[in-house]
Amino acid sequence: MRATLMYGPGDVRVEDVPDSTIKRPTDELVRVTAACICGSDLHPYHSMNPADGPARMGHELIGVVEETGPEVITLKKGDLVVAPFAVSDNVCEFCRENLHTSCIHPEAGFWDGGVPDEGGQAEAIRVPLADGTLVKLPVAEDSELMPSLLTLADVFGTGYHAAKMGGVAPGSRVTVIGDGAVGLMAVLSAKRLGAEQIILMGRHADRTGLGREFGATDVVAERGEEGIAKVRDLTGGHGSHVVLEAVGQLPAYQQAYGVVRPGGVISRVGVPQYEQAPIGFGSLFRHNIRLAGGPAPVRAYIDELMPDILDGTIEPGRVFDTATDLDGVPAGYRDMDGRKSLKVLVRP
Amino acid sequence: MRATLMYGPGDVRVEDVPDSTIKRPTDELVRVTAACICGSDLHPYHSMNPADGPARMGHELIGVVEETGPEVITLKKGDLVVAPFAVSDNVCEFCRENLHTSCIHPEAGFWDGGVPDEGGQAEAIRVPLADGTLVKLPVAEDSELMPSLLTLADVFGTGYHAAKMGGVAPGSRVTVIGDGAVGLMAVLSAKRLGAEQIILMGRHADRTGLGREFGATDVVAERGEEGIAKVRDLTGGHGSHVVLEAVGQLPAYQQAYGVVRPGGVISRVGVPQYEQAPIGFGSLFRHNIRLAGGPAPVRAYIDELMPDILDGTIEPGRVFDTATDLDGVPAGYRDMDGRKSLKVLVRP
Known part of the structure; x- marks a missing residue:
């Protein structure tokens, strides 16, 4: 064969x-x-x-x-x-x-x-x-x-796992990082679970276009500090309750704690291509940011x-x-x- | 004055x-x-x-x-x-x-x-x-x-925050890392919330003795790999649903992901004295370990x-x-x- x-x-x-x-x-x-x-x-x-x-x-x-x-x-x-x-x-x-x-x-x-x-x-x-x-x-x-x-x-189960582990519920404000297939499935899943705002961070217009059809309410093409500032603008200054990280590279994780709201959750399903990352007072701890996710069941x-x-x-x-x-x-x-x-x- | x-x-x-x-x-x-x-x-x-x-x-x-x-x-x-x-x-x-x-x-x-x-x-x-x-x-x-x-x-509110953010509920199996005042308050809090098993990791006998009076069912004095092995023995091999980290030093965090059960949660209230720490496939991600906690409200x-x-x-x-x-x-x-x-x- x-x-x-x-x-x-x-x-x-x-x-x-x-x-x-x-x-x-x-x-x-x-x-x-x-x-x-x-x-x-x-x-x-x-x-x-x-x-x-x-x-x-x-x-x-x-x-x-x-x-x-x-x-x-x-x-x-x-x-x-x-x-x-x-x-x-x-x-x-x-x-x-x-x-x-x-x-x-x-x-x-x-x-x-x-x-x-x-x-x-x-x-x-x-x-x-x-x-x-x-x-x-x-x-x-x-x-x-x-x-x-x-x-x-x-991919659908993985995007859905991200949303479930992020606790997406009716009224949630969500940011999805990554416009690959899993990111788009995370958008679809967040929509299915009742999210009110779904910001998709991605820079490929054909993909983010599909993301909008799946339920994204906003698209942010910028990355890094510029992208973080845009998401904060879109969320009244404080960031999203839930961030679904569907990339797995360290910059995507850094972007995630840049856009998450105090008390919010970062749910990762992109397989981390790093082991060490910031989780101390300056990143997660100060504002009780939670981290969730893993290989989707x-x-x-x-x-x-x-x-x-x-x-x-x-x-x-x-x-x-x-x-x-x-x-x-x-x-x-x-x-x-x-x-x-x-x-x-x-x-x- | x-x-x-x-x-x-x-x-x-x-x-x-x-x-x-x-x-x-x-x-x-x-x-x-x-x-x-x-x-x-x-x-x-x-x-x-x-x-x-x-x-x-x-x-x-x-x-x-x-x-x-x-x-x-x-x-x-x-x-x-x-x-x-x-x-x-x-x-x-x-x-x-x-x-x-x-x-x-x-x-x-x-x-x-x-x-x-x-x-x-x-x-x-x-x-x-x-x-x-x-x-x-x-x-x-x-x-x-x-x-x-x-x-x-x-300290009581901080220990209680650890337990709440860890999702301690009736029947939970909990490990508390640290026998300082916050660790002991975490024991008391876990008990109050109905935890079934409370393993206290600490090596000061007078403190762990008080921990037992507050509700600890087991005490593990060993640290590092030896301590992790003892906790795994006490939990049927898989670790605790909930780990309350009340120290803030990196070895305590490493101990935490060593004793947490797949799908479980590490709730930190010890102020982290580190910024970078392992959170990739080899520590948190592989088994969907969640991370929670921060300064207690x-x-x-x-x-x-x-x-x-x-x-x-x-x-x-x-x-x-x-x-x-x-x-x-x-x-x-x-x-x-x-x-x-x-x-x-x-x-x-």
């Missing part, structure tokens, strides 16, 4: 690999019908150590069950399923608290690194803990809802978010502005890295 | 200073009947730049109103009042949200630095924004409840906490193990710094 491999910075290849097969009784083998390239895939695309490669890529996918291990009980051959970006058993104490990304099952973890011989940007994939990980989709493989349903695997949100997609209330799949087959995946990385594409849909 | 001045590290003196007087129509002049030395007073005692001094000291006090400015409406001469460690108008948008430490009135702020010519470790004090700042006490000046009521000025908690003191349900004043007059204040600093005293009550 064919699959995507990353060899080092800027070096993505689609190659023949051994066919994925069932290895454990709780596995399922899934033929991938739709996958995508994630903004977080660009982090190794920039900085991967070639000695750690080649690495199988892709952690967002929809597919058809081809074969089930003997202990799988909730899914059968032919089911169309969506796989979140983390494998989880859905029954441990953390999963029961809706924190599937901290599942304690020995096979649980992120696709990237955690399941080294598998990836979503491929023709097929072995899914561990299938009963816990996968969710059945009540549509056909050729449904036109596919792009929106695919966002349930990561998207499995926990699928049941809640899917109905709005199925009935057409929301259309998160609009973040996909490009589609390709597997051969086009290396170009897809290049285009996302070069901001020519917002998010690339892959149909293997 | 006589007042306490800090000239530099280890250099505290009690001297004659100009009498405090009313300067603005919203001021009150208060004769101090009880004050104290705070653990946070030890930070400048260690590291103050003599060029910034001499500085008036003391931000916790009870006293009798001697004179009221013409615009003060809620308090009158002869009232016994408690002054929180922050001046606030109690009516701005932040005070109405119970975040008095972020009051936006131009005269609002901390005693230390914010009201440079006044301090609680003195015979008298000018209190700005008296209607907003002060709370009347329904007891006589010689009440035996005085030590406990004095904790409402800072103790004004917001006085009405809630005072009844339990008045009816004897709780006795937070037990943290005072030493009492002195003004002359004994320099020795009080020395004894607190040397851990001979837990907390010093000053009767000017």
Whole structure:
């Protein structure tokens, strides 16, 4: 079968690999019908150590069950399923608290690194803990809802997690930092949760335009001190109750504590590309700023978010502005890295 | 009148200073009947730049109103009042949200630095924004409840803030880091809010003994990796839902993210003596650890906490193990710094 491999910075290849097969009784083998390239895939695309490669890529996918291990009980051959970006058993104490990304099952973890011989940007994939990980989709493989349903695997759930951990509620004033797919999903999520003001900080007009359609009430293209001043102007001088940080770079975090209101919360879902950052008296402590967020337990949100997609209330799949087959995946990385594409849909 | 001045590290003196007087129509002049030395007073005692001094000291006090400015409406001469460690108008948008430490009135702020010519470790004090700042006490000046009521000025409200911002609720499993007065108040507060398990990390047996009486179910004297391992043992391996950090030094924060449970919260009330600290994937992000806390709006908690003191349900004043007059204040600093005293009550 064919699959995507990353060899080092800027070096993505689609190659023949051994066919994925069932290895454990709780596995399922899934033929991938739709996958995508994630903004977080660009982090190794920039900085991967070639000695750690080649690495199988892709952690967002929809597919058809081809074969089930003997202990799988909730899914059968032919089911169309969506796989979140983390494998989880859905029954441990953390999963029961809706924190599937901290599942304690020995096979649980992120696709990237955690399941080294598998990836979503491929023709097929072995899914561990299938009963816990996968969710059945009540549509056909050729449904036109596919792009929106695919966002349930990561970006929509991640944006929604940001908003939930930020405590967005009716009347909230929110600033979203980042106009990538997750930032736009954070806008859509804040809107869905009733935010009154949603300021989107981003400088790509096509993306912020979509952000406005998703619910952003204001757009601030400036960054740094200038951007902070603009947000403060838009919020009566004190900043936003809730800041959703969907970038992961240190300047985005610095921008976040620049625009957050005293007593407010910064909710991060952009994977931090830093470890040390300011949290002392001068940044968070003085005004009781809270910090929240982490890898989204998207499995926990699928049941809640899917109905709005199925009935057409929301259309998160609009973040996909490009589609390709597997051969086009290396170009897809290049285009996302070069901001020519917002998010690339892959149909293997 | 006589007042306490800090000239530099280890250099505290009690001297004659100009009498405090009313300067603005919203001021009150208060004769101090009880004050104290705070653990946070030890930070400048260690590291103050003599060029910034001499500085008036003391931000916790009870006293009798001697004179009221013409615009003060809620308090009158002869009232016994408690002054929180922050001046606030109690009516701005932040005070109405119970975040008095972020009051936006131009005269609002901390005693230390914010009201440079006044301090609680003195015979008298000018209190700005008296209607907003002060709370009347329904007891006589010689009440035996005085030590406990004095904790409402800072340490009890600060420990309670830690617990509230940590979301302590019935059934919570809590770790408190620090066996100083605030740490012990955090124990008492967690108990009051219904915590099921309260692990106190501290190595002074007399203090942790009092902590047990306040509600600690377990005491861990070890620090660092060894202490973290002990807490994990006591919590089924995963750590505590809530960690209350009442120290302010970086190792205490590192200990905090070592003992917090995935999805849990670290609530800081020890004034951070650092600005940069780990908050990336390896510390907070990976398991959705939240960070909360800041300077406690103790004004917001006085009405809630005072009844339990008045009816004897709780006795937070037990943290005072030493009492002195003004002359004994320099020795009080020395004894607190040397851990001979837990907390010093000053009767000017």
